[in-house]
Amino acid sequence: MYKIDDVMKMTGLTKRTIRYYEEIGLITPPQRTKGNTRLYVEENINELKKIIEAKEVLGFSLQELQQFVHLKKRIERRKAGGELTKEGLEDFQERLSVQINELARKIQRMQRFEQELHELMDRTEYLKTTLEE
Numbered sequence: 304m305y306k307i308d309d310v311m312k313m314t315g316l317t318k319r320t321i322r323y324y325e326e327i328g329l330i331t332p333p334q335r336t337k338g339n340t341r342l343y344v345e346e347n348i349n350e351l352k353k354i355i356e357a358k359e360v361l362g363f364s365l366q367e368l369q370q371f372v373h374l375k376k377r378i379e380r381r382k383a384g385g386e387l388t389k390e391g392l393e394d395f396q397e398r399l400s401v402q403i404n405e406l407a408r409k410i411q412r413m414q415r416f417e418q419e420l421h422e423l424m425d426r427t428e429y430l431k432t433t434l435e436e
Contacts, residue, residue, distance in 0.1 A: 304334070304342040314351045321351065327365070329354055329372055362409050367402070374398050 307318050314321070324330050325341075330350040333341045357363040363371075378395055 304344055305348070307341050307343070310343050310348060310351065313348055314355060316351060316355070324351065324354060327369060329365070329368055361406065362413075367405070370398070371402060374402075 305313070307321060310316070310321055311318060316324075321330075325332055330347055333343045333347050335341055354368060357368055357371075358365075374395060
């Protein structure tokens, strides 16, 4: 088990951010001691690392992450103990489809930007060679 200072060092997040992510439901609330100190486990740290990756690498907003976490928890609850309905699963699939499409759009934008950077690199390389002549 880890205290919040340890989690800060492991993730690079501030205490305030970690607590905020817990408050808005992005991570599972950690266990607490009798003195109300948060005690994080590996699962909490992995959740935080996934959030960091989704924000930094994929460009997800906190709102998008909240929607994803909410959907994931909903399906896991249903899978674990109950009320799976065709309509509920169709709704879940629709929401996942929206997120998949949004991710695809982001990937396309990132690829276009990458292409522009490669073109700029090629131009600078060309200019460099013409200056050397």
